[in-house]
Amino acid sequence: MKPLAKSVEDLPREQLPHHDDPRCAPVRRLLQTVCSKWCSLVVAHLEAEPQRFTDLKRSIGGVTQKSLTATLRELEKDGLVNRVVTPTIPPRVDYSLTPLGRTLLVPLKALTSWAIENEAAVSSARERYEREHGSD
Numbered sequence: 001m002k003p004l005a006k007s008v009e010d011l012p013r014e015q016l017p018h019h020d021d022p023r024c025a026p027v028r029r030l031l032q033t034v035c036s037k038w039c040s041l042v043v044a045h046l047e048a049e050p051q052r053f054t055d056l057k058r059s060i061g062g063v064t065q066k067s068l069t070a071t072l073r074e075l076e077k078d079g080l081v082n083r084v085v086t087p088t089i090p091p092r093v094d095y096s097l098t099p100l101g102r103t104l105l106v107p108l109k110a111l112t113s114w115a116i117e118n119e120a121a122v123s124s125a126r127e128r129y130e131r132e133h134g135s136d
Contacts, residue, residue: 072095
């Protein structure tokens with residue numbers, strides 16, 4: 001199966017893949033993880049240094065143990081986070097970004113900057129939409 005082009009910008013519009021194109025499945029799976037509720041916060045909090053689970057949970061705030069565990073597992077599965085268990089009593093578990101995980105910082109920071117810069121415009125658009133269409 002032919003992979004997607006290196007960049008979607010390289011494809012003419014009529015050659016963009018459809019949702020059901022099998023080449024889209026790996027992209028959808030990865031974006032599902034990367035765009036999850038807690039992923040960007042986990043990655044951001046691991047940028048400076050490795051952290052233990054409880055320290056990470058405390059520094060993020062508001063995340064349940066179950067959600068943080070699931071997020072860390074997905075990030076580890078995708079090669080973005082490294083999990084190191086030190087055999088002590090109790091065992092010490094540290095999480096850190098892998099080199100691949102560090103590459104995710106650039107697009108996440110860009111998206112965060114975009115969200116901050118455009119929050120007022122999006123908020124205005126939502127208010128206008130609700131005035132015109134009513135709230136759900």
